[in-house]
Amino acid sequence: MSETTRFAPSPSGHLHLGHAFSALFAQEQAGGGRFLLRIEDIDSGRCRPGYEAALLEDLAWLGLVWEEPPRRQSDHLADYAAALERLNAAGLIYPCFCTRREIAQEIARSASAPQGPDGPLYPGICRALSKAERRARLAAGARPALRLEMAKAARVAGPLFWQDAGEGRIQAKPEAFGDVVLARRDIGASYHLAVTLDDAVQGISLVTRGRDLFEATHVHRLLQALLDLPVPRWHHHALVTDEAGRRLAKRDDARSLRGLRAEGVTPGEVRARLKSACGTVGN
Ligand code: GLU
Numbered sequence: 001m002s003e004t005t006r007f008a009p010s011p012s013g014h015l016h017l018g019h020a021f022s023a024l025f026a027q028e029q030a031g032g033g034r035f036l037l038r039i040e041d042i043d044s045g046r047c048r049p050g051y052e053a054a055l056l057e058d059l060a061w062l063g064l065v066w067e068e069p070p071r072r073q074s075d076h077l078a079d080y081a082a083a084l085e086r087l088n089a090a091g092l093i094y095p096c097f098c099t100r101r102e103i104a105q106e107i108a109r110s111a112s113a114p115q116g117p118d119g120p121l122y123p124g125i126c127r128a129l130s131k132a133e134r135r136a137r138l139a140a141g142a143r144p145a146l147r148l149e150m151a152k153a154a155r156v157a158g159p160l161f162w163q164d165a166g167e168g169r170i171q172a173k174p175e176a177f178g179d180v181v182l183a184r185r186d187i188g189a190s191y192h193l194a195v196t197l198d199d200a201v202q203g204i205s206l207v208t209r210g211r212d213l214f215e216a217t218h219v220h221r222l223l224q225a226l227l228d229l230p231v232p233r234w235h236h237h238a239l240v241t242d243e244a245g246r247r248l249a250k251r252d253d254a255r256s257l258r259g260l261r262a263e264g265v266t267p268g269e270v271r272a273r274l275k276s277a278c279g280t281v282g283n
Helices: 017-029 049-062 073-089 100-109 131-139 150-157 191-201 216-226 257-262 267-278
Strands: 004-007 034-039 093-096 145-148 161-164 168-171 181-183 206-210 233-237
Touching: 004 017, 004 206, 017 049, 017 206, 017 233, 017 257, 017 267, 034 049, 034 073, 049 257, 049 267, 073 093, 073 145, 073 181, 073 191, 093 131, 150 216, 161 216, 181 191, 191 216
Parallel strands: 004 034, 161 233, 206 233
Antiparallel strands: 093 145, 145 181, 161 168
């Protein structure tokens, strides 16, 4: 079946074998359809233009061909702001003025701190602020993050399901994440918001990505419902590990594609290595 798929790296380091697998997997899953590239660079503190140039070069070296031009998230901040405005108009988001420290202290104080897939849930401190308090803090120059009021949003959306190639039909349980951040105070959008909107704008029919992002899909499915976006299907693939079974990380530069290339490894050898490690990427 022909699909529209994408590979969506963040230029916050050099690509490693795990990225190579993910990119090749996405291209393969397009099945002759469209294969797109997206540069997820909204986290300006971590992303560098030099890494973007390097990743484009590494992907081309690997033999990947994507439709030009790639979509760069930092070029579309206005789209994310418009989506936030829509959620705001629906009364589904609220400003959060808490520092990390305040959140940690509040969690430490409470007898039971519910855990979500990304750690302890936000204890809801700013959800209870009155309009007047919010106005006063904004007037005093505080710059808030924006959080989704999860219980309300899940209620508004009603029961939701999504289709995963490996796991079948799944009921979305976004409540497990609590009041997720949709815009950080320093960055106008969070990963969850940007990825969901971009997949819709790019017309992605099959979202392929690593198993580590499986849980995030619960939140994305909810955002699609709240923003009336089309619903793709998902294929979360296994992660590439090293010989000791550890997940590869960007800091592990020995495994970077450039490192391998400098050692004289060929793109064909990279593909063969990934094929024997993961079994699914063709040649
Ligand atoms: N940008 C994300 C990453 O580098 C991937 C996002 C996605 O595929 O949904 O891990």
